[in-house]
Amino acid sequence: MALAGKKLRGLVAATFTPMTSRSDINVSVVQEYVDYLVNKQNVKNIFVNGTTGEGMSLSVQERKRLAEEWVKHGRGKMDNVIIHVGCLSLEDTKDLAAHAASCGADAISSVSPSFLKPSSQDALVLYLKEVAAAAPSLPFYYYHIPSLSGVNYQVRNLVGKMQLHIPSFRGVKFSDVNLMDFSLCIHEYKELDFLFGVDEQLLGSLVFGAHGAVGSTYNYLGSTTHKMLAAFEEGNLKKAREIQCKIQEFMAFVFALGWGLPEFKNIMSVTSGIDLGPPRLPLMANWKQEHPETVRAELKRLGLM
Numbered sequence: 001m002a003l004a005g006k007k008l009r010g011l012v013a014a015t016f017t018p019m020t021s022r023s024d025i026n027v028s029v030v031q032e033y034v035d036y037l038v039n040k041q042n043v044k045n046i047f048v049n050g051t052t053g054e055g056m057s058l059s060v061q062e063r064k065r066l067a068e069e070w071v072k073h074g075r076g077k078m079d080n081v082i083i084h085v086g087c088l089s090l091e092d093t094k095d096l097a098a099h100a101a102s103c104g105a106d107a108i109s110s111v112s113p114s115f116l117k118p119s120s121q122d123a124l125v126l127y128l129k130e131v132a133a134a135a136p137s138l139p140f141y142y143y144h145i146p147s148l149s150g151v152n153y154q155v156r157n158l159v160g161k162m163q164l165h166i167p168s169f170r171g172v173k174f175s176d177v178n179l180m181d182f183s184l185c186i187h188e189y190k191e192l193d194f195l196f197g198v199d200e201q202l203l204g205s206l207v208f209g210a211h212g213a214v215g216s217t218y219n220y221l222g223s224t225t226h227k228m229l230a231a232f233e234e235g236n237l238k239k240a241r242e243i244q245c246k247i248q249e250f251m252a253f254v255f256a257l258g259w260g261l262p263e264f265k266n267i268m269s270v271t272s273g274i275d276l277g278p279p280r281l282p283l284m285a286n287w288k289q290e291h292p293e294t295v296r297a298e299l300k301r302l303g304l305m
């Protein structure tokens with residue numbers, strides 16, 4: 001069911017990895033999670049084992065198991081199951097890419113290696129070319145997230161090189177606030193998909209033609225974000241701004257409490273009613289289950305629940 005010829009559009013939820021209280025992966029709730037996204041949030045694309053899913057903190061075996069479960073339960077319900085395969089080791093990354101293809105994923109994506117980093121754009125393209133070649137039948141998306149990877153080559157420059165050397169290259173998951181770089185990518189490479197990854201600034205990216213968005217908040221604010229997308233499509237900027245500002249107010253509330261990914265996971269458990277458990281170490285160290293009522297009350301106050 002690979003994306004061949006299809007365009008990747010709309011909202012993509014970057015899934016959290018369900019875990020037990022001991023931080024082991026808990027695949028028993030994946031089916032319920034898929035149904036929640038489809039039926040309650042109307043979100044039919046998922047990005048598995050990425051940042052939100054703590055992909056880098058999972059073993060290769062765990063990542064394979066999760067990919068299989070998400071693909072299995074997404075079949076016939078999800079439009080696209082995209083598996084993030086990036087690791088620090090090229091061999092592990094290729095292994096995960098080949099596995100994603102064998103288990104029926106629709107596309108793969110990879111970040112740059114982030115410890116021993118590529119020393120040039122050409123080095124990065126060479127690396128990603130090998131990754132994509134391990135799953136040549138699957139569309140390949142470069143995952144640009146400089147705040148975490150520390151690799152911040154201008155995407156506009158990279159894209160031309162990737163197009164030249166990677167036959168399955170189909171676009172970029174752009175998790176950065178450099179809207180000029182993002183905009184010029186869309187302007188110059190009309191045949192590719194560019195998905196924005198800073199949820200609280202999505203409206204800004206739409207102005208420049210974002211084809212879709214990948215993010216953590218679409219797990220529980222997918223339905224609200226769809227209303228913003230619809231308002232933007234209708235040319236109702238006032239309404240679109242109002243919705244984006246509500247989402248921003250919620251994120252400001254979250255950030256003011258010093259919350260990050262561990263708490264985002266908790267917010268998803270509270271809003272969906274699916275127990276996703278704690279994150280894994282090192283994130284687990286400061287994790288405490290926030291009072292669900294605090295989250296619910298704020299979402300309610302903002303009209304987001």
Ligand SMILES: CC(=O)N[C@@H]([C@@H](O)[C@H](O)[C@H](O)CO)[C@@H](O)CC(=O)C(=O)O
Binds near residue numbers: 147198215
């Ligand atoms: C740094 C980070 O985690 N960014 C998130 C955003 O969705 C982010 O959680 C959101 O904008 C709130 O800040 C995504 O870009 C990451 C993502 O899509 C992924 O999980 O791979």
